[in-house]
Amino acid sequence: MRNAIGVFFKKTGFYLVFLILPVVWFLIFGLKTPTQWEISPISTISIRGVYFCTCLVVYFIIKKLKKVKYIKIGIELLTISLFINLLDGFILNKSNFLMSRYLAKDILTGIGFLFIIMGSYILARQERNIETDLQIERNLFKTLMDSIPDYIYFKDRENKFVRVNKARAKASGTTPEKMIGKTDFDFFPEKEAKQAFDDDTRVLKTGKPLINKIEELTLYDGKKHWISATKVPWYNDKGEIIGTMGISRDITSHIEVQRKLQESEEKFRILAESSPIGIYLIQDGVIKYVNPKASEMFGYKIDELIGKDVLETVIHPDDRDMVRENIRKRINGEINFVNYSFRAVKKTGEVFDAEVFGSRIIYRDRPAIIGMIMDVTERKKMEEKLRDLTIKDYLTGLFNYRYFNERIKEQINLFKRYREVFSLLYIDIDGFKNCNDTYGHQKGDEILQSIGKIFRDNLRDTDSAYRIGGEEFVIILAHTSKEQARKVAERIREQVHQKLYPFYKITVSIGVADSKIGEEVVKIADEA
Template identity: 30%
Template sequence: MNQILQNKYAFLIILLILGVLSNLLDELVHRAFTIPNNIWYEIIDVTVMVSVTAPLLYWMINKIRLDSNQIQQAKDELQQIFDTSNANFYSLDLENKKVKVSQGIEKLYGYSKNDFLNNPELWKQVIHPEDKRYVEGFEVCLSTQELKAKTQEYRIVRPDGEIKWVEEHVTPLFNSLGQVVRLNFIMLDITDRKKVEQELNQKREELKISEQNYKTVVDISPIMIVIHQEGKIVYANPKASQIAGIKEPSNLIGTSIYDLIDPSSINTFENMFQDLQEGKLKSKFAEYKLVRPDGDTLIFEMLGTNIFYNGKPAILSVGRDITDQKKMETALRQLAYHDELTQLPNRRFLYENLKKSIARSERHNHKFALLFLDLDGFKKVNDTKGHDVGDLLLIEVSRRLTQCVRDEDVVSRVGGDEFVIILEEILENEVHEVSKRIIKEVSTPYSINDSTVHVTTSIGISIYPHNGKNEEDLINAADKAMYFAKNKGKNNYKIYDPEIENSINSKFEFFEKIINHFRND
């Protein structure tokens, strides 16, 4: 249309130019021929004007006809595209209240072209009630002529009740006065995208709730949870701060994890830390001692595992306080393997330790001695002074025996007033020295409850491997040697030798003859 108007203006200008040229030609002809105004002058004038203007008129007419055809062809092509395209667009003529709708809009909205043509307000009426505010804001802008190209999203309701999400791109067209005369809309069906967004939002919400629940569980957890990166604590739950003796978990953030580890457990922790960092293990259990600011030491069973925290590799350490459990285990072990009165190892401990001593001696090819002690005169003390004094006497004897041997030697109480001592990696002359020292210390008078008490001891000794290669043989040999020493006057010691067996056998034969004699009588 603009092209046609431009051609009309050009045509008028050319006619004006032709008029001016005609006058000029007329003047030139008149002067050239100096002919008065007569019929010949008119003929020449007309002939010149026609010869000049005719080609120009012919060119202009063809040009206008060609431009008009091209414009009409372009309009037909655009109309064909508009009518047949599956694209979602429509055009609203605000001056003539006419609507043009593409085939795609029909599919998107579910209404026919005629529905839109018969009801220009239909595009607003199908908008979801909850999204009407978009149209209201749009109309305000339209009424104030402040409308600009914009994009917005809203829902529409199809005739079958299905709800679709659309993304609307609107472009206003203005007249020469700056008034909006047409609105062109391009609509995109974003229903599937919105479904995906809603699913993602739902997943995010579920994840957020899950994280909140997880954080709640972690915060109220009775176990210690710490996350550290490169040795620095980046997260600690309230239980961790409670164990560490620190008021708030945030006060632990940024501190070294090594500040919590007792020096005696540093090597164990570093080994675990290194194994996890190098990927040798995915997770690892270990026991550590944790030290509090007040100096208290706790024993913890901890699991370390590799994780990612805030996008960076980290180690999650989860631990539980087993201090009380360890104390209970120690107490139970004490009850199971130690004498309740003297706190010395008991018979069970002796047998287990004796097995280990035999294995070590066999492996390293060295000797060890087993001393079997029995107190002389203990029964008399017990009967005359009472069991309380007897118990205190046993405790004091145990203390003296422990002081007579090395720290690595084992002193055990195996009966009422019987003790067994294991001396590993010792020479025979050293066995004599220890035995003499024990006899001297035990026979020294005891002051108990304002009373002076006297006891002595008889010691029988067996040497591994000469006097036995197992526990029973060694104990039996030492026991026989002890009775031999007791029969020889007590308060002395005897190393086992085969002659003891002959002496014992002879003694039994003597008593058997006496018994048989009385039986015969």
């Protein structure tokens, strides 16, 4: 109650006297008529005039406080009382009828002032609640200001600090209180302070904010710091610019990370562009990067490859499923690193053998694949040649005995599992020793080469011929019955007779066996 009255008196000042006076008047004289006062009518008119003027002054003062419903009601009642007083000031009556009117007028005045007092008390309570709310908001604002790591400050139109948070004061090696009333010239080198002053002045004059300006400032520790500064106009309730508000963030660590990243990217670029091996980056099945060597390998310009679907652009159609599956496994994290070969396609349509080494990485917050690619066409050819040396007879070009053992086992397993029939021809050259003795070993080698050619000319791609001894040969006929094999054997025998017998008296003996005999097929063919 004491606080409420104090706030009310603070708001109304000495006008409180004009509020109390009519109340006291009412308590002393309000319930009496002029005849009971035992004074002359002239004095009554004077007293009524003073009463009227007092109420009129209070009416206009209280009208300014018309913020509460009770005050509004009191003013309305007081208005009626003033109107009656106006009549009393000019009409002098002594009848009992008028006496009752005076009584009603005084009661209205009293009730009106009671309502005004009640409303004033409520208004005072509201003022106290507003002060409490404002204090809470001030505390919240201060807590927020001091807990934010960014630098926050307010400046007046002379660019003097009006308020700063702890982070801003700490950056200048002082406290918020000691910064009030000072300028940037008190905390920064002159050149940096002048730039800050010019920025603040520009915002004040133009009313346009300065957003995220990157600048280098010397802070309290004497070191250079990169700062991202934002400055906006500070307005009062009338919309007038009364200063500036600034928010700055120390981004030195961010700049340092960016610098290191740029250095790393530059090193990678130099390494990649000078590499003799193709380097690629794929994300979402799309080519994101290729180095010059990779683009040269495929016959494209770099810009022609970037953004293209890797499968549709450079992978042979028959190998796309295999490559797609390898990409999927790496992207999903099933495997981290792969090394495999596939057939690639150049821009011209030329097909070549490629080998890739690739691993999964995170590129721009999403999984991607980075790796190396090499054209291994020549290497494949060399490998084929080396393989031929290990599985082929150097003289006839037919497969050798070791490779025959591998293939016959495969054929027998296929027959056991899938019942895939095959036949075997066991061939022996008749009279070859006499030919060697008569014509010499060189001519004997030519005869062997001729027989090898006759075999190849009469076989399909699925068939294979083997030299298993000096003048002994075996032919595997895939998916061939014994009857069909006899026809092949007869065709070979006739061609040997036509091409070699007239000159060297050379013939061949051919034994035939099929897979129905089982694992004894080789022995049976030899005996046949």
